[in-house]
Amino acid sequence: MKLKIEKCDQLCQPDPFIVKDNDDFYIFTTGVDGVHCYYSNELHGTYKHFGIVFSLKEYKEYWAPAVIKIDDTYYLYVSFMPKNSTDVHEQRLTVATSKNILGPYEYVRDLTSPFSIDAHPVLNESGLYLFYSINDYESELAGTRIVVDKMISPMELQGKPKVVVEPSIEQEIFMKNRFKEGQDWYTIEGACYFYENGIHYLMYSANCYENEYYFVGYSVSNSKEKxxxxISYNKYPSSKGYSPLLSKNEFESGTGHNSIIKYKNEWYVIYHGRDIEDESVPYDNRNMRIGKLIIKGNTLKVVRD
Incomplete structure (x- = not known):
């Protein structure tokens, strides 16, 4: 279901990341000129466009922002690239902070070197962790995959990233022969972790949002490790089958890059997609949507209206 947005000049809301703060809901999205934020006092209510909460003069393409509150500070993790560059592989993860969820956020430092995108911070009883995506050019299935690293502080990684989800099937191909003949490029990105009833779930997006097989999948672990x-994850139901949690259907396509929220004891995924009749428009028209997440052991299902 598409989330309602009060009329504004923003045509798209890619990579929506939802945060509940006090009694309100905030969704941060990708933007060319900065990180955008939308807010509502109801999860399924009408969202207002607050505007840009973080931007730097010499940079562009602010991808997949994620926000976490620790003590009295909000930490924004986002990647961007120089304005004078045409190479998206100059994207690298950074951290910015604010005392207000709506910013303005102040740049603190780079967290990693290029290429690094799609941060997903997780705080549990054992510490703070960051899931994100990097490139591997030398693997048999070259491309983008998800790693996790522990954080020394909210502004510094330990520097020991571990691969947790990597490509394994043809439907994860972003582009055939992308950088050289005979080497297809695979993409696993958009990490989204949660823990429920003793099971670790790690959702991800694969392929390219403009392609037929773009989808959200997930991996699971029953480890008691915190x-x-x-933790080692297994793709569900296996690493060799195409069994998407979210993918193109009769009314929407380009469904991917989700975040997640538990509200009134129910789980929901917030993801981007586009109406099926708008697939051919010559601009990015992904907008934010919501679906109820049904959890039955290792099996997840998203109910879409």
């Missing part, structure tokens, strides 16, 4: 760098 240190997220020590």
């Amino acid at each position: 240190d997220l760098t020590k």
Whole structure:
């Protein structure tokens, strides 16, 4: 179901990341000129566009922002690239802070070197962790995959990233022969972790949002381990089958890059997608949507209206 947005000049809301703060809901989205934020006092209510909460003069393409509150500070993790660059592989993760969820956020430092995108911070009883995506050019299935690293502080990684989800099937191909003949490029990105009833779930997006097989999948672990760098995940139902949690259907396509929220004891996924009749428009028209998440052991299902 598309989330309602009060009329504004923003045509799209890619990579929506939802945060509940006090009694309100905030969704941060990708933007060319900065990180955008939308807010509502109801999960399924009408969202207002607050505007840009973080931007730097010499940079562009602010991808997949994620926000976490620790003590009295909000930490924004986002990647961007120089304005004078045409190479998206100059994207690298950074951290910015604010005392207000609506910013303005102040740049603190780079967290990693390029290429690094799609941060997902997780705080549990064993510490703070960051899931994100990097490139591997030398693997048999070259491309983008998800790693996790422990954080020394909200502004510094330990520097020991561990691969937790990597490509394994043809439907994860972003582009055939992308950088050289005979080497297809695979993409696993958009990490989204949660823990429920003794099971670790790690959702991800694969392929490219403009392609037929773009989808959200997930991996699971029944480990009792709390240190997220020590957990091994298994793709569900297997590493060799195409069994998407979210993918193109009769009314929407380009469904991917979700975040997650538990509200009134129910789980929901917030993801981007586009109406099926708008697939061919010549601009990015992904907008934020919501679906109820049904959890039955290792099996997840998203109910879409």
